[in-house]
Amino acid sequence: MDFVVLSLIMLAIGIYGLLTKRDLLKVFVSVELIATAATLNFVMLTPSSNGLGQAFLVLAFATDTAVGALVLALLLIAHKKYGTSDVAEIIKNRTRKKRRRE
Amino acid sequence: MILEFLAVGIVISACLAIFLDEAVYSVVALTGTFMLTALLYALSGALFAAVFQFAMGVGTLAILFLSGEMLSKKPPKIPKERILSLIAVGVLLSLPILFLSISSQKSAIEISFEDALWHLRAGDVILQGLVVLIVSVGITIFLYERKEKGEK
Numbered sequence: 111m112d113f114v115v116l117s118l119i120m121l122a123i124g125i126y127g128l129l130t131k132r133d134l135l136k137v138f139v140s141v142e143l144i145a146t147a148a149t150l151n152f153v154m155l156t157p158s159s160n161g162l163g164q165a166f167l168v169l170a171f172a173t174d175t176a177v178g179a180l181v182l183a184l185l186l187i188a189h190k191k192y193g194t195s196d197v198a199e200i201i202k203n204r205t206r207k208k209r210r211r212e
Numbered sequence: 213m214i215l216e217f218l219a220v221g222i223v224i225s226a227c228l229a230i231f232l233d234e235a236v237y238s239v240v241a242l243t244g245t246f247m248l249t250a251l252l253y254a255l256s257g258a259l260f261a262a263v264f265q266f267a268m269g270v271g272t273l274a275i276l277f278l279s280g281e282m283l284s285k286k287p288p289k290i291p292k293e294r295i296l297s298l299i300a301v302g303v304l305l306s307l308p309i310l311f312l313s314i315s316s317q318k319s320a321i322e323i324s325f326e327d328a329l330w331h332l333r334a335g336d337v338i339l340q341g342l343v344v345l346i347v348s349v350g351i352t353i354f355l356y357e358r359k360e361k362g363e364k
Contacts, residue, residue, distance in 0.1 A: 115308050123227060135280055139239070143226055164261045167265075178272065
């Protein structure tokens with residue numbers, strides 16, 4: 111139960127960052143924090159003699175890394191195309207481009 | 213007691229990672245979170261988890277540091293008061309963990325890491341390997357087609 115509190119606090123910080131920060135890199139950092147909070151439970155809720163939690167952690171890391179690679183690729187594409195990594199700026203630029211086309 | 217300190221450190225560095233404005237500093241704080249988590253795993257007896265967490269932390273640091281450096285402007289100087297207030301927020305947030313006192317749990321079930329990974333979760337491991345293979349083949353095809361178009 112104790113480690114669940116640590117995990118919950120990290121999850122709360124991650125969700126706060128996800129909802130309030132507009133920089134894509136910060137969004138990625140928030141996603142990483144949420145993933146760490148989730149994987150913490152795998153290890154801490156199973157005793158060290160039981161390897162199942164660690165096995166789950168390894169599998170979760172693989173998924174987490176794939177998500178990270180995808181977000182970073184999106185970040186680089188967005189920065190290359192719009193010249194900024196600010197989500198609000200990107201949306202503004204997109205709507206401007208759409209209006210020009212119309 | 214060490215575990216409690218580590219937990220407080222994790223929460224503080226997580227706070228710094230989210231609330232610091234500059235991307236590079238934020239990435240460094242995130243790495244601190246990863247390293248402290250790896251240490252927490254190692255001290256709790258989960259050595260494999262610690263090694264994987266450490267490796268992932270180092271990889272993420274390298275990639276994020278490069279992209280953070282590339283994408284962000286010159287970092288402004290952060291006022292000391294801001295850092296101190298962020299650390300105070302982290303300590304305040306970690307108070308529940310201190311009061312609840314962290315302890316590892318024990319159970320009668322004993323499954324080794326190898327058993328768990330290769331016997332119980334073998335399907336998942338094989339499927340993940342398949343996904344990685346498909347992605348790498350896809351990237352190779354994409355790059356090959358791009359090269360062909362470039363030559364034409």
